[in-house]
Amino acid sequence: MRKSINKAVAYILVILMVTMLICVLWQVFTRYIMGEASTVTEELARFLMIWIGLLGGAYVAGANMHVAINLLPSRLDGCKKQILQTIINLTIIAFVFVVLIIGGSQLVHITYNLGQTSAALNIPLAYVYLVLPISGLLVCYYKISDLLTDSNNSESGLTKSHEVTE
Amino acid sequence: MEVIGIFILVISFVTLLAIGVPIAWSIGISSLITILISIDSLPAFTTIAQRMGTSLDSFTLLAIPFFVLAGQLMNRGGIAKRLINFAKNMMGSLPGGLAYVNVVAAMLFGAVAGSAMAAATAVGSILGPRMVDEGYDREFGAAVNITSSTTGLLIPPSNVLIIYSLASGGASIAALFLAGYIPGILTGLLLMAVAAIWAKKKGYPTGERVSLRALGASFIKAIPSLLLLIIVIGGIIAGIFTATEASAVAVLYTLILGFIYKELNIQELPSVFLEAVKTTAIVLLLIATSIAMSWVMSFENIPQSVSATLLGLSDNPIIILLMINFILLFVGTFMDMTPAVLIFTPIFLPIVQDMGIDPVHFGIIMILNLCIGLCTPPVGSVLFVGASVAKTTIEKLVWPLLPLFLAMIVALILVTLFPQLSLWLPGLFGF
Numbered sequence: 001m002r003k004s005i006n007k008a009v010a011y012i013l014v015i016l017m018v019t020m021l022i023c024v025l026w027q028v029f030t031r032y033i034m035g036e037a038s039t040v041t042e043e044l045a046r047f048l049m050i051w052i053g054l055l056g057g058a059y060v061a062g063a064n065m066h067v068a069i070n071l072l073p074s075r076l077d078g079c080k081k082q083i084l085q086t087i088i089n090l091t092i093i094a095f096v097f098v099v100l101i102i103g104g105s106q107l108v109h110i111t112y113n114l115g116q117t118s119a120a121l122n123i124p125l126a127y128v129y130l131v132l133p134i135s136g137l138l139v140c141y142y143k144i145s146d147l148l149t150d151s152n153n154s155e156s157g158l159t160k161s162h163e164v165t166e
Numbered sequence: 167m168e169v170i171g172i173f174i175l176v177i178s179f180v181t182l183l184a185i186g187v188p189i190a191w192s193i194g195i196s197s198l199i200t201i202l203i204s205i206d207s208l209p210a211f212t213t214i215a216q217r218m219g220t221s222l223d224s225f226t227l228l229a230i231p232f233f234v235l236a237g238q239l240m241n242r243g244g245i246a247k248r249l250i251n252f253a254k255n256m257m258g259s260l261p262g263g264l265a266y267v268n269v270v271a272a273m274l275f276g277a278v279a280g281s282a283m284a285a286a287t288a289v290g291s292i293l294g295p296r297m298v299d300e301g302y303d304r305e306f307g308a309a310v311n312i313t314s315s316t317t318g319l320l321i322p323p324s325n326v327l328i329i330y331s332l333a334s335g336g337a338s339i340a341a342l343f344l345a346g347y348i349p350g351i352l353t354g355l356l357l358m359a360v361a362a363i364w365a366k367k368k369g370y371p372t373g374e375r376v377s378l379r380a381l382g383a384s385f386i387k388a389i390p391s392l393l394l395l396i397i398v399i400g401g402i403i404a405g406i407f408t409a410t411e412a413s414a415v416a417v418l419y420t421l422i423l424g425f426i427y428k429e430l431n432i433q434e435l436p437s438v439f440l441e442a443v444k445t446t447a448i449v450l451l452l453i454a455t456s457i458a459m460s461w462v463m464s465f466e467n468i469p470q471s472v473s474a475t476l477l478g479l480s481d482n483p484i485i486i487l488l489m490i491n492f493i494l495l496f497v498g499t500f501m502d503m504t505p506a507v508l509i510f511t512p513i514f515l516p517i518v519q520d521m522g523i524d525p526v527h528f529g530i531i532m533i534l535n536l537c538i539g540l541c542t543p544p545v546g547s548v549l550f551v552g553a554s555v556a557k558t559t560i561e562k563l564v565w566p567l568l569p570l571f572l573a574m575i576v577a578l579i580l581v582t583l584f585p586q587l588s589l590w591l592p593g594l595f596g597f
Contacts, residue, residue: 013443014436017231024228024414028407042225050222052231053454056447057190066188066448067502069544073186088187095195099218103211107219110212132215 002062002145009059009138013052020048039120047118051131054100058135061092062142082150089143089150096139104132171466175200175459189502189545190448193509194218194455197462204466214458221457222450225410226332226339230325230449232413235442236420237284240275242438243424245391246288249274252388254293259375262365264297266358268307269314273354276318278394281325282540282548283445285315290555300371306364308556309566312548313574314357316537319503320350320530322399323416326503328409329453330529333460333511337525339409340402341597345526345588349534349581356573364569390423403595449504456508469513476517483521487582490514491535498539502547506536523585526597530588534581538574541567 023045031037060066073084112126178199182192194214201210240246253271257263268289275285290311297307319326322343331339398416401407407415424430430438463469480486497506511532518528540548543560553560581587 010440010443013447014439017235017439017443020228021232021235021414021417024232024410025418028411028415031411045228046223046225049224049228049231049450050219052443053222053447053450054219056443057451057454060444060447060451061188063444065444066190066451067545067547068186068188069183069500070186071544072184084185088185091182091187091195092191095191095198098207098211099194099198099214102208103213103215104219106208106212107215129216129219132219 002142005138005141006059006062009055009062013056013059016048016052016055020045020052023048043118043120047121047128050128054131054135055138058138058142061139085150086147089147093140093143096136096143100132100136100139104129104136107132168467168471171200171203171463172468172471174203175463175466175468183500189505190451190455193452193459193505197455197459200466201462214462217458217461218454221454224332225408226328227450227453229323229328229409229413231442231446232410232417233323233325234281234284234445234449235439236278236413236416237281238438238442238445239417239420239424239430240278240391241284241288242430242434243420244427244429245278245394245420245423246275247292248384248388248391249278250289250292252384255376255381255384259372261372262361262368262370263372264293264300264302265307265310265361265365265370268293268297268310269317269354269358269361272311272314273317273321273351274392276315276321276324276350278391278398282315282319282537283551285318286311286548286552287555289315290552294556302370303368303566304556304558305562306368306566308552308558309563309570310357310361311556312541312546312552312563313567313570314354315548315552316540316574317350317354317357319533319537319540320346320353322346323402323409323413324533325449326507326533326536327529329504329507330511330533333508334515334525334529337529338597340405340595341526341592342529343399343402343409344592344595344597345530346533347591348587349530349577352580352587353534353537353574353577356577357570360569360573364566394419452502452504453508456505459505460509460512463509464512469516472513473517481521483518483523484583486517486521487523487531490518491531491578491582494532494535495538498536499542500545501539502545503533503536503540506539507532524589526592527585527588531578531582534574534578538571538578541571541574 023041026041027037073081076084108126108129111129112124116125117123118125175196179192179196182195183189198210198214250271253274254267257266257270260266271289271293272285275288294307294311298304324346327342327346328339331337331342394416397419398412401412402409476486476489479489494510497510515525515528519525540546543549549560553563
């Protein structure tokens with residue numbers, strides 16, 4: 001399950017990145033060849049970056065690659081380490097739940113109701129902000145599945161190491 | 167009121183960091199806790215979410231993913247290899263030459279890629295084993311690699327200078343890029359001086375002298391890679407490209423070059439793109455939460471009280487700059503560069519600007535200062551990358567790093583005291 005979600009998200013992220021690159025190159029091209037930069041691609045590139053930053057941030061959270069100070073976790077072992085890791089994961093889940101899922105949905109809801117649309121593409125801003133709750137759900141999924149595997153592992157006496165790679 | 171705000175912010179942030187919550191989330195969570203003193207929960211959640219989303223809505227920031235991608239493509243596409251080879255032929259015949267090669271290669275690579283992590287990986291993985299083969303101390307080699315790779319953050323193009331430009335509210339990227347050259351090269355030279363003394367003491371071997379012909383050949387091979395420098399930096403300074411446009415052109419150029427060199431193939435491109443997305447996402451999430459924190463701080467009037475406190479201690483610009491340097495050195499050891507720039511620029515810049523210090527000069531001071539933090543435990547990202555590339559541990563690196571730190575501190579003091587080191591070059595180009 002987690003593998004296929006990872007694969008799907010990675011696929012989406014690469015497509016977003018390639019599209020963003022094409023947008024900015026097109027921007028340069030239109031500015032030089034046609035004499036006027038395309039405002040559509042400029043806006044689209046910015047929106048794509050919001051998606052890459054947040055969806056990518058969730059993906060990276062799933063891979064445990066966000067930079068952290070690993071002094072305390074690396075000094076603990078066994079059960080204590082497990083408890084600390086659980087606290088860390090619960091803290092992240094709590095933040096992501098209230099800010100990205102609740103706050104993000106609220107933002108999507110407000111902008112949708114107000115009918116705010118973007119200047120150049122004329123798409124509802126709610127679609128842009130939709131990445132907030134989506135990323136929130138993804139982080140929650142990853143962290144909850146981490147919690148579950150951790151508790152399974154500790155039952156069988158194995159401790160899964162969560163090395164935070166830089 | 168502000169005092170309570172600062173207190174809650176600092177305590178919650180430090181606690182979260184200390185227990186091992188990733189920095190990006192720690193910044194977000196402590197900002198949320200702080201803003202909850204002043205506003206209700208639902209509006210607080212929504213506002214933080216909105217700040218995180220809109221913080222990334224910037225055309226300038228788009229340069230970051232592209233420069234990261236270009237750096238990755240350079241590593242895989244043979245550009246890094248050619249630059250290192252050129253540096254080796256140039257400097258390798260001096261006593262302890264490989265250490266100089268490392269510094270020069272890092273500066274050259276920094277000049278085309280603009281990422282300290284990419285430079286530490288590329289240069290360290292190619293030169294590290296060779297240094298060990300020739301009898302160099304593994305740890306010394308790693309320490310030189312780690313410290314010299316940070317020069318790439320000053321020598322343009324540089325993602326952190328772009329982030330500073332954003333945080334400062336519009337310092338010119340072209341001016342910042344030009345301003346970074348002399349301090350970056352100065353730092354590199356000071357690091358080489360330390361390496362020279364060390365190599366002499368240990369009696370490190372002299373590499374074989376290469377013929378002028380071989381040097382010329384490696385230079386010709388490096389030309390297409392060095393040309394990138396002219397396209398990107400020349401383009402930005404001449405006002406032909408914005409930094410973002412230049413970064414996208416750099417990606418296109420490195421892609422084409424990688425295919426011409428036959429070192430890249432279509433099949434591996436998605437994995438290169440995904441690597442770039444991951445590195446970018448780490449930085450972008452930090453930007454998103456840092457900008458949220460910066461907003462919370464200004465909402466709670468924290469910058470004003472910090473400024474009042476600092477100005478209460480002294481009104482001498484040099485003393486204030488030294489105090490700020492001191493604080494930043496401390497902050498830099500615990501905080502990654504991106505959040506440190508985004509959070510502390512809005513606090514310190516107004517203070518120093520009031521004293522007549524140029525925002526471009528201050529940016530260079532700040533980045534050079536935070537470069538030192540990148541090489542120190544517990545959060546030095548470049549330190550970790552450099553240690554793992556050299557297959558050594560951080561504990562063993564402490565001793566060989568010390569003299570190199572000293573060189574960086576000397577560079578920092580010089581750059582702080584002499585604004586001309588930063589401002590002369592941009593002045594020459596009319597900035």
